[in-house]
């Protein structure tokens with residue numbers, strides 16, 4: 602497969618299709634869709650090779666962006682993918698109850714995801730293969746020689762009775778190459794240009810314990826930021842933007858009265874492969890406007906800060 606030289610997307614697609622056909626034959630493949638570019642491109646590629654023998658499972662862990670589950674599910678149907686949508690927010694919040702440590706939280710989200718995915722996969726008759734949208738930086742960062750930096754979660758570690766073989770056609774590609782392959786497969790520009798979004802979703806942007814109330818605050822603030830970036834024509838110039846809900850309160854004044862409320866941090870970075878990232882110089886006027894809009898519209902937030910930390914030493918996500 603791809604050997605690290607400049608990618609020829611057309612040739613990559615043609616070769617990958619043949620390899621997938623040879624690997625899985627007439628067997629059924631299950632795949633976890635996340636709404637992100639990687640899993641979507643993986644799904645399109647495999648569906649091109651084996652059609653309806655691909656069954657996609659899209660789990661709503663309650664940690665997606667505002668309205669994301671409904672919107673993305675609709676888009677997937679339009680792409681002709683065979684998708685089972687599973688709403689499971691309650692189970693994720695229950696699994697994360699009381700957890701503050703970021704790695705324990707990632708593990709709880711990952712394990713719950715696997716449990717739900719396994720339940721759904723068992724319902725798929727004759728499924729023999731598991732497809733994943735793993736890309737090269739996921740592998741590189743999870744197995745760094747300096748030890749695990751963050752446990753990126755894919756669906757690895759399924760229960761013993763689900764002895765699936767793995768299909769990971771993008772595993773040697775960087776993100777920008779995945780986008781080239783997606784374009785070759787006719788993936789919509791809006792979808793292709795979506796910023797990367799972590800598997801554990803807003804869970805790693807809501808510091809300390811996850812509760813539906815805190816995630817709701819984050820979803821609302823995130824929607825204001827992302828919509829403003831789109832409205833100002835900035836979204837497509839940025840590699841990734843995020844809002845993070847901090848575990849601190851600060852004093853403020855609203856309508857002449859004292860408030861003691863949450864602080865959110867805005868983050869916008871540029872990167873090629875997520876291994877390093879630089880801070881985007883967003884215009885100060887824009888930042889102030891977004892800050893005012895968040896404070897006015899999002900109940901429970903009275904302060905907004907901008908994260909000016911490059912990676913390294915900071916990582917892109919805060920947890």
Ligand code: XMP
Pocket residue numbers: 742751752753754797798799800801841875876912915916917918919920
């Ligand atoms: P960090 O925070 O490690 O993030 O600098 C690098 C890139 O990876 C995304 N990310 C994840 N993606 N599962 C994913 O699929 C994860 O667990 C995960 N954690 C971080 C992050 O959004 C950034 O693009």
